Amino acid sequence: MTKLLEVEGLSKNFGGLQVSSDISMTLNAGDRCALIGPNGAGKTTFVNLVTGVIPPSAGTIRLDGRDITRLSAAERVRLGLIRSFQVARLFKSMTVREHLELAVLQRDRRTFRLFANVAKVAGLADEVAGLLDTMGLTQVAHTAVGSLAYGQQRLLEIALALAMKPKVLILDEPAAGVPHSESQRILDAIDRLPKDLAVLMIEHDMDLVFRFARTIVVLAQGRLLCSGTAKEIVADPRVREVYLGSRANAH
């Protein structure tokens, strides 16, 4: 099993406030892992640390054996560590097709071609057609994203991430804002991701988590509480305590 993402002793302090402390975890090729935890557990901070949006106070991150702790977010993306956003973050005036063209061109570093025609770049049209087909977006290929249904925007987010040929894919609440009846379409799309990809999903919706994840990591108060298979996590009394405890506090 290839270790694709290795996180060791990752910590982050904002002044005296410790929002992440000593988190270690590993993602192997083919993993389908969910990161859960009550509100304020530090899930978003963890994603921001791993993807390079904020620098860690301590710890190391390795991608496919290479130390990426000091690399910028864009450099990590180029090495294959890709994330999708919790709130669909797309270019409103561009069409679905243009998004995927841009992502593929960017991945292949062909974006500084000033006089090439996008429509005639070798192999681009076929690859984009394949991505559209995989995510069921062919019908809306020429629609501007601003007038797309939200569920389709979420699918496009995943398609964009996929277009960049990731090694590790981090999905930040991929079904947030999508009606429950449609979340299955998102899961189906996630099911069709390449098998050798390591996928980490941050999710609140436990129903979705159990349908997706083979392993689960639980964060609470910035620390790694426990990790294991879905069954182990359900049975773990500490997890119940964290969730029920936090709910009791909230009320």
Next chain:
Amino acid sequence: MTSVAERDGKAGQMTRRTPLAARRDLDWIGIPLVAAVGLAAYWLLPDDLALLTRIAASALFVLSLDLVLGYGGIATLGQAAMFGTGAYAAGIVAVNWNNDPFAMLAVGGLAGGLIALVTGALILHARGLTLLMLTIAVGQIVQEVANKARDWTGGSDGLSGIDPAPVLGLFRFDMFGRTSYLFALAVLVVGLLVARRIVRSPFGLACRGVKEDPLRISAIGGSPKSYLVVLYGVAGVFAGVAGALTAVTSGIVGLDSAGFPWSAEALVMLVLGGTGRLYGAVIGTAAFMGIHHILAASDPFHWMGFIGLFLIGIVLFLPGGIASGVERLGGLLRGKGDGA
């Protein structure tokens, strides 16, 4: 919940065709139309060739502004720095070494592109008002350098004595301005074609992405600033060529060619015509300078006021500029055509 999905679905269907389609139609006919109208004007308005020449050269300058603002989202009030640099470079070369009009354009483009790349690399990390201030500062510096380097530029007297050789050794720049106008129109049309090629390239696509959301570009592994710097440089080439074209056709370069008012006027013309469309730059320039010409002749004291009213009207009723009005009209006609 389902109602939300339904509504979104309907909205998607409704907005699918008209605006984008109308825009694509105009994309096709826009440039041939500029060439055709330009040639028609040559026959119809033989007494106004000097004005038409200025419109053509200015339109190329406004086009360069559309590249940075309309396709890159760079707010600038210093585009004339590149125009002025190109004009002076072409003029100085013509006076001292080589007065071939194409050589002058090449030198102007090179100079405009270089100054844009250098200053762009220095200032494009900034955004919004800060960037606006920095672009103004660059313009002022260029103007001041031109003012101080009297031996080369003629300082406040302007650089005169530019006498371009015949185009291709065949067509002399005549006193009626026929060659000047046709040359300027040809350069403008070629400029439009090259600009269209660039905005449709992978680079153009990436720049549109940077304009909408630079952080999202970083998230797909791109560097927003390097796109913007290159775009600024490319637009600098266009502005420099426009400056050189003015030097070729007017035979004189003044300090105002790098001045703040010229940058601001270009912005007004672009907003008037419509940003992010290329031909909007031509429409805006022709409208602004045409109205200016007519009003200034009939009412030399109040023309600025009329221009102001006109501008307010456009911004209120056609926020996308004149070009957006033309597109809407095209959309309506198309809608009727589909229905019948």
